[in-house]
Amino acid sequence: MNPEEIIDRILVDERTLQERVTELARTISADYRGRDLVLVCVLKGGVTFLTDLMREINVPHEVEFMAISSYGAGRRESSGAVRLIMDLKNDIAGRDVLLVEDIVDSGQTMDYLLRLFQARQPASLRVCTLLSKPSRRTVDVPLDYVGFDIPDEFVLGYGLDFDEKYRNLPYVAVLKDQYFGGIPDDD
Ligand code: PRP
Numbered sequence: 001m002n003p004e005e006i007i008d009r010i011l012v013d014e015r016t017l018q019e020r021v022t023e024l025a026r027t028i029s030a031d032y033r034g035r036d037l038v039l040v041c042v043l044k045g046g047v048t049f050l051t052d053l054m055r056e057i058n059v060p061h062e063v064e065f066m067a068i069s070s071y072g073a074g075r076r077e078s079s080g081a082v083r084l085i086m087d088l089k090n091d092i093a094g095r096d097v098l099l100v101e102d103i104v105d106s107g108q109t110m111d112y113l114l115r116l117f118q119a120r121q122p123a124s125l126r127v128c129t130l131l132s133k134p135s136r137r138t139v140d141v142p143l144d145y146v147g148f149d150i151p152d153e154f155v156l157g158y159g160l161d162f163d164e165k166y167r168n169l170p171y172v173a174v175l176k177d178q179y180f181g182g183i184p185d186d187d
Helices: 014-031 047-056 108-118
Strands: 007-012 037-043 061-070 082-086 096-104 124-132 145-149 172-175
Touching (some): 007 014, 014 047, 037 047, 037 108, 047 061, 047 096, 061 108, 108 124
Parallel strands (some): 124 145
Antiparallel strands (some): 007 172, 061 082
């Protein structure tokens, strides 16, 4: 289905997104000047944000990827139990780690990641998320850089999927209520 058919409205348009990414990159660049920065991207949703963000960060840094999965995740909710699918390539001990995520919802995923990373003894550990849904939080997680606080609605685009698709949209949009359960097979 065309995105226009399943989208209720655009929540954050392309220009607003790009301007905020530039602002975040500027702040991060200032904060990490002279440090040993490693950006850790959480697959898959964080990829779009990471690739835009890293091109605007003007201090030397490395990029690492990791993949995690929520047990029994549904379309709207994650179960809270998180599993490591793919670990980092390099050790992060003694380095300045910045976790890059597309969205912090319940906070369960970020809570898991912060515990995992803290145990590896980085020099510093911070979080950068494009989106945050404060009203959905079930665990308190410290967020150092936040693009946008958003309401409790199903969002897709700019890395965020709906049934694994629509990650390529250049904006963040709200899904129409009627599609919460998925797209019918004959569409
Ligand atoms: C999304 C997002 C976060 C997590 C946030 O990942 O990228 O990792 O959910 O939810 P939480 O705060 O309730 O834990 P998802 O499981 O949809 O995987 P994806 O990034 O591969 O799309």
